[in-house]
Amino acid sequence: MAETTSWNPYAPLSAQTTRTLGIGAVVAVLVLWALISATGLVSPNKLPAPWQVAKAFAYLAWDGENGRSLLLNATLWSVGRVVAAGALVVAIGIPIGVFMGASPKVNAALSPLVDPFRSAPVVALLPIMVMWFGIGEWMKVLFLFVGAVVYLIPMVRDAVRAVPQAYWISARDLGATPFEAVRHAVLPLAMPRIADAVIVGVSVMWTYITVAEYVNAREGLGQLIQNARRFSAMDQVFAGIIVIIAFALLSYQLMRYLKARMYPWETKL
Amino acid sequence: MSASAEPVSIELKDIVQEYPNKDGNGVLRVVDGISLTLSPGINMLLGPSGCGKSTILHMMGGVRPIGVPTPTSGTVLIDGKPCVEAHDDAVMVFQRYANRPDLTVEQNVAFPFRLAHWRARVSEAEARRRIEETLAAVGLAAHRKHLPSQLSGGQNQRVALARALVLRPRILLMDEPFGALDAQTRGEMQQLLVQIYEQNPCLVVFVTHDVTEALALGDRVIVLSTQPAKIADDFAILEPRPRSATWQRSTEAVRMEERILAQLHAASAGRASLRVSV
Secondary structure: OOOOOOOOOOOOOOHHHHHHHHHHHHHHHHHHHHHHHHHOOOOOOOOOOHHHHHHHHHHHHOEOOOOEOHHHHHHHHHHHHHHHHHHHHHHHHHHHHHHHHHOHHHHHHHHHHHOHHHHOOHHHHHHHHHHHHOOOHHHHHHHHHHHHHHHHHHHHHHHHHOOOHHHHHHHHHOOOOHHHHHHHHHHHHHHHHHHHHHHHHHHHHHHHHHHHHHOOOOOOHHHHHHHHHHOOOHHHHHHHHHHHHHHHHHHHHHHHHHHHHHOOOOOOO | OOOOOOOOOEEEEEEEEEEEOOOOOOEEEEEEEEEEEEOOEEEEEEOOOOOOHHHHHHHHHOOOOOOOOOOOEEEEEEOOEEOOOOOOOEEEEEOOOOOOOOOOHHHHHOHHHHOHHHHOOOOHHHHHHHHHHHHHHOOOHHHOOOOHHHOOHHHHHHHHHHHHHOOOOOEEEEEOOOOOOOHHHHHHHHHHHHHHHHHOOOEEEEEEOEHHHHHHHOOEEEEEOOOOEOEEEEEEOOOOOOOOHHHHOOHHHHHHHHHHHHHHHHHHOOOOOOEOOO
């Protein structure tokens, strides 16, 4: 029987084919989109044409009249918020997750406080956060922080607990204190999966950034989209969304690359 | 090279180990009243898989499973002193190497000296000297910069063995260390162990379910029956090591093998499964 690439999850696929198929799909959607716009099937108020989006993008990237780049400004603000919240997530979320992973007692106490939020609508917390922290920068960063940290903590905990007990026992037998056994034998092995948790956390923040910036933001990609929508500038809304997706993808790929460089020994499944 | 000139001894006094049953009712007795005195030499603990021999080994190493008092009753004495926690005299070697995948061979062998306990006891220069010596002894000097993932199973087990040997233990506790290796590599590792033992005799307790391995290595073979573990047989092998293939096929060796298998069958009513490797 001939080898088949359909219904065969293990079929090898060359990089060339992967690229061709991926680019092909994007081009196909663009062509379909252009056709819909050109035939006037859907009004430009609902679906702007690709070229209109491109024009809006060019305008946002460089506004010659006023000599400024709205996009650069908004992007810097959004990236700044993600970075600030990301630093908080790493600095607070990782130690909590490690504690929970390293101690069943700590986990028993904290998991009812953390785990439910993984499936809870964090966006619903926004009004509460506005009441507590006002409508300033703090609220936005804290909202991103809460949104991401509830994903990160359980992942870090599970990463620690996934390390085979043999490593801990072996270190203890060699004379390690319980802390040393976690620090020198368990944690180093959990690092690749902890890095995965950070990657997921940052990705989650990119999905929440627009929500965070809907409330009283003067700057930022979310605000840019919100503002454009208010003026029914659908082309700018689309351009803004595409930029957010691009940044989310870019940071994801960058973090994946860094992780592969930092933990080249991670066993591939 | 031992820390003390006194020969080390391990004494088990009427050891019983019970674990709570999974369903919460009653207990499962895995070790049933074992008394045993071990002295320097290669002592083989031979028994079917899951008979509780690892549990006994853990007791000697002072490694405790969580939440269960170990042993349930009885005492383990090392040099006449009760053994209640991990101690400097004994180091364990496991089947699953426990090598850190992010550290090189050399760093893995040096691992114990990262711990405060050993940093306070062994000077840096002395540690350096021991690491070099041990790397050479296990034949890994040329691989010092490699990561565990770049090594074979046998080489990984050499790393684990070296990590134990840098501490110059008077007792080496080996928990089916070569059980996951292919037959040829297992033979090589057995030779290496004999070589290392001859250079630096200590008290080795070697757990295995492989009859051939027990006969190839042991000064003494202690046969355990399956759950609950009891001593089914206990005898000495006087044949000097390395033991030739000819000896292993001799009437003496074949008789020992038959004796072990018969004892096990009698003691565990056919529930035991042992390996006789080729």
